[in-house]
Amino acid sequence: MAIYLVGDVQGCFNELIALLEQVNFDKKKDVLYLAGDLVARGPDSLATLRLVKSLGDSAKVVLGNHDLHLLAVHAGIKKAKNSDKLAELLAAHDVDELMDWLAKQPLLQKFPLLPSDVPSNHLARGSNEFVYMSHAGISPQWQITDAQTQAEFVQSKLASNDRKRWLTLMYGEQPNNWQQAESDVDKFRYSINAFTRMRYCFSDGSLEFNQKEAPDKNTLTNIYPWYQLSQTINHTPWIFGHWASLMGQCSHANIYPLDTGCVWGNQLTMLRWHDKKYFIQAAIT
Numbered sequence: 269m270a271i272y273l274v275g276d277v278q279g280c281f282n283e284l285i286a287l288l289e290q291v292n293f294d295k296k297k298d299v300l301y302l303a304g305d306l307v308a309r310g311p312d313s314l315a316t317l318r319l320v321k322s323l324g325d326s327a328k329v330v331l332g333n334h335d336l337h338l339l340a341v342h343a344g345i346k347k348a349k350n351s352d353k354l355a356e357l358l359a360a361h362d363v364d365e366l367m368d369w370l371a372k373q374p375l376l377q378k379f380p381l382l383p384s385d386v387p388s389n390h391l392a393r394g395s396n397e398f399v400y401m402s403h404a405g406i407s408p409q410w411q412i413t414d415a416q417t418q419a420e421f422v423q424s425k426l427a428s429n430d431r432k433r434w435l436t437l438m439y440g441e442q443p444n445n446w447q448q449a450e451s452d453v454d455k456f457r458y459s460i461n462a463f464t465r466m467r468y469c470f471s472d473g474s475l476e477f478n479q480k481e482a483p484d485k486n487t488l489t490n491i492y493p494w495y496q497l498s499q500t501i502n503h504t505p506w507i508f509g510h511w512a513s514l515m516g517q518c519s520h521a522n523i524y525p526l527d528t529g530c531v532w533g534n535q536l537t538m539l540r541w542h543d544k545k546y547f548i549q550a551a552i553t
């Protein structure tokens with residue numbers, strides 16, 4: 269049994285298949301973790317969703333911003349852009365079934381640390397015994413317990429019969445500070461933004477929404493990558509996608525950025541956890 273982790277697929281179905289073949293993925297014994305943004309912009313979001321759903325318990329998904337936006341489009345709250353290439357998916361005979369499945373996926377996944385992870389990552393045994401994955405990361409204003417509580421809270425709302433109303437409420441950038449999130453709606457919106465849209469934060473840990481460049485290209489001096497501000501990741505490995513301009517590079521030993529911009533013509537990246545081996549598939553154009 270091996271654990272594989274893959275970055276943002278965004279409808280790059282052929283590249284995902286190529287990677288699964290490259291590693292001889294066996295759904296009877298291996299597990300594939302997907303870091304969110306399964307859909308949008310790429311050529312085949314429909315086949316991607318059908319494949320991941322068909323993997324059953326062998327696929328562990330977290331929702332990304334594009335996945336949530338798709339749910340909102342399907343619910344009639346937003347209009348799809350042509351550039352998202354979602355028309356075929358939205359017209360599919362099984363779209364309702366796919367969207368019901370997608371809406372039940374969590375914002376946070378975890379799996380146990382391996383004994384070999386501890387010395388290599390200088391982890392303190394007894395703090396957190398798990399590796400975590402979310403689409404964007406963990407808010408610097410949260411401990412692990414906050415992240416777990418908020419992920420469960422959001423998932424319960426999206427999986428409920430009230431899904432459409434909650435999807436309507438997710439749009440917006442306020443509050444961007446957890447200390448100011450008082451109502452359930454505030455907490456819902458903040459949590460979705462932290463889990464699925466965050467890249468940079470201000471020094472107090474509040475979310476910044478505009479800067480997408482890698483840290484070495486960022487010229488703003490009052491914002492920091494979330495992983496520079498988070499205390500949690502000093503003792504907890506974190507896997508995430510979303511930030512394509514990092515191209516898998518990060519100064520922090522304990523975090524694993526997996527979005528390498530396949531949909532932009534770069535590559536899809538898969539990490540095999542037990543030996544930290546990376547598998548790469550160049551975008552097929």
Ligand SMILES: [Mn+2]
Nearest residue numbers: 305332333510
């Ligand atoms: Mn994203």
